Amino acid sequence: MKSGPDDLAIFGGTPAFDRPRYVGLPNIGDRDQLFALLGEALDRRWLSNGGPLVREFERQVADLAGVRHCVATCNATAALELAIRAAGLTGEVIVPAFTFPATVHAVRWMGLTPVLCDVDPDSGLIDPASAAARIGPRTSGIIGVHLWGRPCPVTELTRVARRHGLALLFDAAQAFGSAYPGRPVGGAGLAEVFSFHATKLVNAFEGGAVVTDDGALAARVRAMHNFGIVGEDEVALTGTNAKMSEAAAAMGLVSLRGMPDFVARNRGNHRRYLAALTGVPGVELLDPDPAARHGQHYVVLRVDRERLGVHRDDLMAVLRAENVVARRYFYPGCHRMAPYRSDGWSFPHADALADALLTLPTGTAVEAAEIDRIAEVVRVVAAHAPVVAARLARPAEQAAVARRSGAARAGHQPGVPLPVAAGDEVAERGQ
Ligand SMILES: Cc1ncc(COP(=O)(O)O)c(C=O)c1O
Incomplete structure (x- = not known):
C-alpha cells in the first residue's frame, strides 16, 4: 500500500x-491443443508450403474478417510489402506519421516514397484531411492504420482515394477481431493486413495475413509470397518467401480458439483501469468506451x-x-x-x-x-x-x-x- x-x-x-x-x-492458449496440432504436423511431415494447418488458419481468419480471401504470411511487415507490390503502387504512398515504423518501412522497403501525414489529435488515427493535403502527381496510394485495434476513418479515406483515383490499403496489424458498425475490420480498401505477432491479441508466434475480397489481388499475393510460383515448374511473378509455417498456424489456430477469453480478460482489465483511474486529474484512458468494438488489447x-x-x-x-x-x-x-x-x-x-x-x-x-x-x-x-x-x-x-x-x-x-x-x-x- x-x-x-x-x-x-x-x-x-x-x-x-x-x-x-x-x-x-503474449496470450498463451491451450497448450495441449497446441502440442496436439504440432504432433499432427510432425506426423504428416508437412511443416510449411501451404499445409493443412495454414489453410485452416486462412479459412478461419477470412471468416472472422468477413472477406473472401486470406493469404497467411510469416509476419505483417512482409504482408504489407506484398500488398503494396500486388496492388501495383508506385511513386509516393501516404502513411500516417504516428504508427509503428513497419507501416512506413514497408513503403520504403518496396522502393517507394512514404509521404507522411498527421493524425487526429483525439483518436491518434490517420486524419483524412491531412492525407488529402499530401496528394501530389506521384501519389499512387494511401495506407490507413487501425491503431490499438480502433478502426480508422475508412469511409472518409475511401472517399479521398476514389476522388483521386488512388489505391487504398489498411494496416490492420493491431486490429484483428475489431469491427466497424455492422461489419468486421478486414474488407475495406483493396486489402487489409493483420499481424499475428506474439504481442497481438491473436498470435501465431510470428505471423501475418493479407485479406481482401479481390480474387486477382489475392492470387498475386499468394504467388508472390511463395517465390512467384503458380504451378510446378512455373514462376509467373517476381516473388519472395513470406510463407507461414505449420507450427505458426498451429499456434494461430489455438490462439483463435482462445480469442473470446483473451477479449474478456482485456475488457475486464480495461474496466478495472477505468474504475481505478477515473477522477484522477490529468490522466485519462484514450478509449474509455467499455463497449468498444475491439479487443481492448x-x-x-x-x-x-x-x-x-x-x-x-x-x-x-x-x-x-x-x-x-x-x-x-x-x-x-x-x-x-x-x-x-x-x-x-x-x-x-x-x-x-x-x-x-x-x-x-x-x-x-x-x-x-x-x-x-x-x-x-x-x-x-x-x-x-x-x-x-x-x-x-x-x-x-x-x-x-x-x-x-x-x-x-x-x-x-x-x-x-x-x-x-x-x-x-x-x-x-x-x-
Ligand atoms: C501498426 C503495425 N503495423 C505493422 C506491424 C508489423 O507487424 P509484424 O510484427 O507482424 O511484422 C505492427 C506490429 O507491431 C504494427 O503494430
Whole structure:
C-alpha cells in the first residue's frame, strides 16, 4: 500500500512488483491443443508450403474478417510489402506519421516514397484531411492504420482515394477481431493486413495475413509470397518467401480458439483501469468506451502534464521503478525516427500524442489486483504531484529517471533509441 512520495520506489520505497510487468506479454492458449496440432504436423511431415494447418488458419481468419480471401504470411511487415507490390503502387504512398515504423518501412522497403501525414489529435488515427493535403502527381496510394485495434476513418479515406483515383490499403496489424458498425475490420480498401505477432491479441508466434475480397489481388499475393510460383515448374511473378509455417498456424489456430477469453480478460482489465483511474486529474484512458468494438488489447493513458503536474516521462520513470514497464507507443513518431527525420516533416498532433501517451500492461498475464497496484502508483503521483515533480527535478533523481526511462526529459533527443536498463528485457518484449 502506497500513500505518499516516500513509498514510491523511485524515492527509495519498496517496488510495487518484485519482477517486471510488461506491456504485450503474449496470450498463451491451450497448450495441449497446441502440442496436439504440432504432433499432427510432425506426423504428416508437412511443416510449411501451404499445409493443412495454414489453410485452416486462412479459412478461419477470412471468416472472422468477413472477406473472401486470406493469404497467411510469416509476419505483417512482409504482408504489407506484398500488398503494396500486388496492388501495383508506385511513386509516393501516404502513411500516417504516428504508427509503428513497419507501416512506413514497408513503403520504403518496396522502393517507394512514404509521404507522411498527421493524425487526429483525439483518436491518434490517420486524419483524412491531412492525407488529402499530401496528394501530389506521384501519389499512387494511401495506407490507413487501425491503431490499438480502433478502426480508422475508412469511409472518409475511401472517399479521398476514389476522388483521386488512388489505391487504398489498411494496416490492420493491431486490429484483428475489431469491427466497424455492422461489419468486421478486414474488407475495406483493396486489402487489409493483420499481424499475428506474439504481442497481438491473436498470435501465431510470428505471423501475418493479407485479406481482401479481390480474387486477382489475392492470387498475386499468394504467388508472390511463395517465390512467384503458380504451378510446378512455373514462376509467373517476381516473388519472395513470406510463407507461414505449420507450427505458426498451429499456434494461430489455438490462439483463435482462445480469442473470446483473451477479449474478456482485456475488457475486464480495461474496466478495472477505468474504475481505478477515473477522477484522477490529468490522466485519462484514450478509449474509455467499455463497449468498444475491439479487443481492448491496449490500455493507453493520455497524460496531461499541466493538469497532472508531472510529465509523462516522469510518470513512466516512476512506474518503471515500481517494475511496471509502461511504454511510449508510438514515440517519437515516424517523422522523428532516424530514417525519416531528415525529410523535415512537422506534425503537431502526432508530436502532442507522442509526448503524452503511455501504454500500460494488460492481457491475460495481468491480474485485476495488479491493475489496482499500478493505478495506486498513478494516484499517489497525482495526489503529490508538486512534491514528486520537485524531487524528480533534483540531479540524483534525474539520473534515476534517465536510467529508468532510458532518457532524461531534458537531455533526450527525439528519435534516439532508448537505452535498455540493466536487467530490463523491454527491448525484446512487445513492440
Ligand atoms: C501498426 C503495425 N503495423 C505493422 C506491424 C508489423 O507487424 P509484424 O510484427 O507482424 O511484422 C505492427 C506490429 O507491431 C504494427 O503494430
